[in-house]
Amino acid sequence: xxxxxxxxxxxxxxxxxxxxxxxxxxxxxxxxxxxxxxxxxxxxxxxxxxxxxxxxxxxxxxxxxxxxxxxxxxxxxxxxxxxxxxxxxxxxxxxxxxxxxxxxxxxxxxxxxxxxxxxxxxxxxxxxxxxxxxxxxxxxxxxxxxxxxxxxxxxxxxxxxxxxxxxxxxxxxxxxxxxxxxxxxxxxxxxxxxxxxxxxxxxxxxxxxxxxxxxxxxxxxxxxxxxxxxxxxxxxxxxxxxxxxxxxxxxxxxxxxxxxxxxxxxxxxxxxxxxxxxxxxxxxxxxxxxxxxxxxxxxxxxxxxxx
Amino acid sequence: xxxxxxxxxxxxxxxxxxxxxxxxxxxxxxxxxxxxxxxxxxxxxxxxxxxxxxxxxxxxxxxxxxxxxxxxxxxxxxxxxxxxxxxxxxxxxxxxxxxxxxxxxxxxxxxxxxxxxxxxxxxxxxxxxxxxxxxxxxxxxxxxxxxxxxxxxxxxxxxxxxxxxxxxxxxxxxxxxxxxxxxxxxxxxxxxxxxxxxxxxxxxxxxxxxxxxxxxxxxxxxxxxxxxxxxxxxxxxxxxxxxxxxxxxxxxxxxxxxxxxxxxxxxxxxxxx
Numbered sequence: 001x002x003x004x005x006x007x008x009x010x011x012x013x014x015x016x017x018x019x020x021x022x023x024x025x026x027x028x029x030x031x032x033x034x035x036x037x038x039x040x041x042x043x044x045x046x047x048x049x050x051x052x053x054x055x056x057x058x059x060x061x062x063x064x065x066x067x068x069x070x071x072x073x074x075x076x077x078x079x080x081x082x083x084x085x086x087x088x089x090x091x092x093x094x095x096x097x098x099x100x101x102x103x104x105x106x107x108x109x110x111x112x113x114x115x116x117x118x119x120x121x122x123x124x125x126x127x128x129x130x131x132x133x134x135x136x137x138x139x140x141x142x143x144x145x146x147x148x149x150x151x152x153x154x155x156x157x158x159x160x161x162x163x164x165x166x167x168x169x170x171x172x173x174x175x176x177x178x179x180x181x182x183x184x185x186x187x188x189x190x191x192x193x194x195x196x197x198x199x200x201x202x203x204x205x206x207x208x209x210x211x212x213x214x215x216x217x218x219x220x221x222x223x224x225x226x227x228x229x230x231x232x233x234x235x236x237x238x239x240x241x242x243x244x245x246x247x248x249x250x251x252x253x254x255x256x257x258x259x260x261x262x263x264x265x266x267x268x269x270x271x272x273x274x275x276x277x278x279x280x281x282x283x284x285x286x287x288x289x290x291x292x293x294x295x296x297x298x299x300x301x302x303x304x305x306x307x
Numbered sequence: 308x309x310x311x312x313x314x315x316x317x318x319x320x321x322x323x324x325x326x327x328x329x330x331x332x333x334x335x336x337x338x339x340x341x342x343x344x345x346x347x348x349x350x351x352x353x354x355x356x357x358x359x360x361x362x363x364x365x366x367x368x369x370x371x372x373x374x375x376x377x378x379x380x381x382x383x384x385x386x387x388x389x390x391x392x393x394x395x396x397x398x399x400x401x402x403x404x405x406x407x408x409x410x411x412x413x414x415x416x417x418x419x420x421x422x423x424x425x426x427x428x429x430x431x432x433x434x435x436x437x438x439x440x441x442x443x444x445x446x447x448x449x450x451x452x453x454x455x456x457x458x459x460x461x462x463x464x465x466x467x468x469x470x471x472x473x474x475x476x477x478x479x480x481x482x483x484x485x486x487x488x489x490x491x492x493x494x495x496x497x498x499x500x501x502x503x504x505x506x507x508x509x510x511x512x513x514x515x516x517x518x519x520x521x522x523x524x525x526x527x528x529x530x531x532x533x534x535x536x537x538x539x540x541x542x543x544x545x546x547x548x549x550x551x552x553x554x555x556x557x558x559x560x561x562x563x564x565x566x567x568x569x570x571x572x573x574x575x576x577x578x579x580x
Contacts, residue, residue, distance in 0.1 A: 011419065018420040023432050030436040138568070142561035144512055144532075146519050147553030150539055154550070158543050165542070238422070245427035249516050253539065263428075264520060267435040275435055279428050287423050 004298065012291045019283045020073075024066050027272045034058065069276075078277035083269045088277035091262065096281070098168060099258035102181070103247055105174055107236065109182025110189050115232075117186070118193025119225065125198060133190060140187020145246050149180040149253040166255040177254040181246050185239060192235050197228040230297065237293025241286040311573070320565030327559050331378040338372035342529040351545040362547040364537060370547065373529040374555045380530040381559060384441065384514040385507040388448035393503045395449065396456025401495065403457065404464025405487055414457055421454045426513060434522045441524045444517060448510055455506075456499055463495035501571045508563035515556050531556045 034052040035044070044052075053059040057068065072079065078088035121133040156176060157165035164173045200206060201224055209219045248260030255261070259278050266274035311317045330337055339360070346367035354362035354370070361370040403411040426448075433447050467473060473490050481489075517523035518532030526533050531552040538549025 014416065015420050015423045018416070019424050022420075022424075022429075026432050026436055138561065138564060139557075142508065142512075142557050142564050144515050144519075144535075144553060144556050144560075146516060147535060147549070147556060150535065150542060150549050150553065154542055154546055158546075241423065241425040245425035248427050248431070249520060252520055263431055267431065267522070270435075272435075275432070279432055282428055283424060286425065290423060 001298070005295065008291060008294055012287050016284060016287050017070075019287075020070065020280055021066060023276055023279050023283075024069060025062070027276050028062055028065075030270075030272060073280065078280065079273035081271055081274045083266075083271045083274065088273050091274065092259065092277055092281050095257060095259050095262050098256060099244070099247055099251070099260065101174065102177055102251070102256060102258060103240075103243055105178035106181035106185060106243060106247075107240075109178055110185035111236070113182070113186040114189035114193055115229075117190045119197060119220070121190070121194040122197035122201065123220070130194075133194070137187040137191040140184050140190075143184060143187075145180055145184050146249050146253045148184065149177065149250050152176045152180055153253075166253075168255075168257050173254075177250050177256055180250050180253070181243065184246065185236075185243060188239070189232065189236060192232055193228065196231050197224060200224045200228040234293060234297050237290060237297075240289045240293075244282055244286060311569075314569060316565045317569040320562050320569060323558055323562030324566060327378050327382065327562065330375045331382050334376045334379060338369075338375045340369035340372040342368060342372040342376040343527070344368065351541065351548070353545075354547045354551075361551045362545070364534070364548050365541055365545075370534070370551055373534055374531065374552055376529040377531045377534065377552065377555065378559070380441065380524055380528060381511045381514060381556070384445055384448075384524070385511040385563075388445045388452070388510050389503050389506045391445065391449035392452040392506070393456045393499055396453035396458075397460050397492075397495070397499055399453070400457035400460025401464055401487060401492060404461035405468060405483070405491065411461070414454070414461065418454050418458045421451065426451050427516070430513075430517055430522065434517070439517075439522050439525070441528070444514060444523050448513065452506065452510075456502060459498050459502060460495045463498060464491050467491050467494050497574045501567060501574060504563055504567035504570055508560045508567065511556065511560055511563070 034049045034056065050059070057065060060068075069079070076089055078092065080086070081088050081091065084091070117133050117136070121130045124130050153165045153176060156162050163175050165176075167173055206219060206224055209223050210216070214223075247258065248263065250256070251258045251260035252264060259282055263275055263278040263282075266272070266278065346363070349359060349363040349367035349369075351365060352359045352363040352367070354360065356362075359369055359371070361374065363369055364373070399410075399414060403414045429451050430444075430447050433450075434443065437443050437447075468491065473486060476486050476490055514523055515530075515532035515535065518526075518530050519536045521536065523532055524530045526536070534552035535549050535556075538545070538552065541548050
């Protein structure tokens, strides 16, 4: 187990280095940040540019800059925003709870919908409700999340004024954006709960349990569902990255002040340290979730070997 | 093939894709108006009238015509990005799986990274630097997605390489090139076809999403994502501006998803979900 843990940890670190190296390198290709800072102002002199480059540290070779970015990262320092002059880490920490609450609420909604629906579809395999649930999950795969968001605003904020159409004011404003993401995630998760439970219900130990005269309810909930949910946990964990990608788009639909809108604003103001910091934090967050999921998976299923 | 013609998901998927393809190809003949010409008297004209069947947008452009022309953008981006990613990915996967070694190791580590880095974040990073645009978007998609194809082809190659008929061909003196093309490639193409069909659906969604964010196709070109970004601002006054383009995206993506699901069930019974 310990060996597996260490190996998996190293893999995560390698992946994070890959991603941060890619992001730093790409953003470096955008050209000289010193020039970008003079956008709109009168043309800077060579002397002014050199001063700024020295202040920003961009006169050093790329790998030195990357190493100092990594060093800062370890101390929670993500650099300074070009635009506000404030530390990037402060702004990211300020925005992070909004993104996290949206992602977690969406995850909760998706599981609350997907598990019962998936169980129902598997139990009534081949019935009309099975078909209806399969259609729901196929539709969910085909819906653009931002359009679903706009339609929910249209119905629940414009027609009947149950929820605010956008913004970040209290729990009511969380409902529509998290429902948007939750419904879409629920569609794929339902599909998986259904097929995973169908697989397990066909296994020998389930037949044995039934033969022993255990009630169908007990077979389902005590024996089958527990096993069937293991691949679902992995799937949901792997989907966390995609979920955060969706959050970036849906934040824009609902004017939600999270990391996604922070990154998009950073693009329009060419605030590269802010963009780099936001993307890096999101990537670390996803890698951490993936690592946790992998480890919990190994703990839950004794059949997994740690080699 | 006979079976396909009675399969409801194949029929529905194929019908949707054909309709979208036809509107993309014959857009100038089908569209009742020029999709870029604004008629200020028709600003936010309501739908279901003879002149503007699906209504008009904030500067009086016909929504139906813009949807018909918008099919071009969605299909061009969806198909070309998947074509580029799948061709590059198949080639790399084939070589990595067959010869193994350093190429194989590098490929698998790239796959690890790609799995942990959501496309939207990658796209935001790259487009922030190279700027938005149709072909740049295609390039970013191909750049991010070829690894998926390489990974799946590599897996296929590893299992096919050990089969009896490939062993037999090798012992009969067939060269690497002949074995790769005749025996390995043709068998590895099945999962690639399935992945590519579902990939078109996925990339149409991604294109619309990025264009909606202002990171995709030029907003002056009629595209479904761009129309939705526009309609978001008039949601309180004119529901039709954002409703119809979204329906077009959903239908198109549904069509490709149905075809992809059908292909998967038909070509590989083991993958049935």
